[in-house]
Amino acid sequence: MAQFFSVHPQNPQMRLLKQAVQLIRAGGLVAIPTDSSYALVAPLDDKHAAEALRRLRGVDERHHLTVLCRDLAEIGQFAHVDNQQYRLLKAATPGPWTFILEATREVPRRLSHPSRKTIGIRVPDHPIALCLLEEMGAPLLSSTLIPANEDEPLNDAEQIRERYEHELAAVVDGGACPFEPTTVVDLTGAEPEVVRRGRGDPATLGIAG
Template sequence: MLIKLFEDNPNQRDILKITAVLKRGGVIIYPTDTVYAMGCAINQVKAVQRVCALKGVKPEKADFSMICRDLSEIALYAKVSNEVFKIMKRHLPGPFTFILNATTKLPNVLMNRRKTIGVRIPDNYIVRAIVEELGHPLLTTSIHDDDEIVEYMTDPELIHERYCKSVDLVIDGGFGQNVASTVVDCTGDEISVLRQGIGEL
């Protein structure tokens, strides 16, 4: 299924349809403020395992991120110091992934060996409306292209063509970017940029 949504005013009926798919354990593809991503509700174990299978990784080895609706939801699943909170408050919503130490509230299926989790609040109203309606964070992982020059798939119709048999739903929110988020590691004593993407810290 392909659903077209406009970022400045996503149709609420469609948002409800999408969250119903997620609550049933569905896997979806959606736009963010950077690249298109694949994901599912973090509390749906079988859906998380499906995403892992599609990405060709074992759950315990996967370095997944999740999209939260706000900073207080991030603090449920990850340890946030005052310094990190101030930095996130300045930069979110925005094209950043912050790597944080996980709390015990994080579902076991998402807990990697380092007990860390990436967190995002994208500056994209479609995905934020979905997370808000869902009531849980969304596991998120970027959609890569097989092309050697272009790293990410940007055309939602081509994404749908390629993934329509393996995911439950693709959201067309217009063309995506071809540069990912900036990844910021906040798990050690020093805050460091692991990957420079669109966001400038």
């Protein structure tokens, strides 16, 4: 049975987030609110948690999972970033964006794309997500909470708990999210390529979307 934590969206109660982090560290999947939509998070170094996340989402190893980072500085540990990419990331983070970048050796091989060796990278702009990352003291593996064989993310914490009460360790209820997934931009080619149009407007970054 998934635990349920009702957390203030602007001033999160740290005692509740500490409990959620304990469940994550134990290998549990937790649903959390972000600046785009609800997301699933898991420990980055837990193979079984990553497999459970993929099963719940209904995706295989070719689907880019995301490393959820605390800030721009942390991105450099998990992705190779050149000067041009860095300027774009600096303009976009924190915010509702996921960037596809070449993974470093810090990313477990099983998490990166099997042929391209790439990974999604994101810095959320949401107090609950950022406080969880700070309490965790490390990045989290993440994916938008879009149910398998569906197109829209879930946006109601009670609905998430009812639907996945046996698959999740916890649901962090921070109220409704904007109900749009992140905009996904692939930065590994000669020019940035919008892979998925979401809440982030590519025009604000000078990207043709």
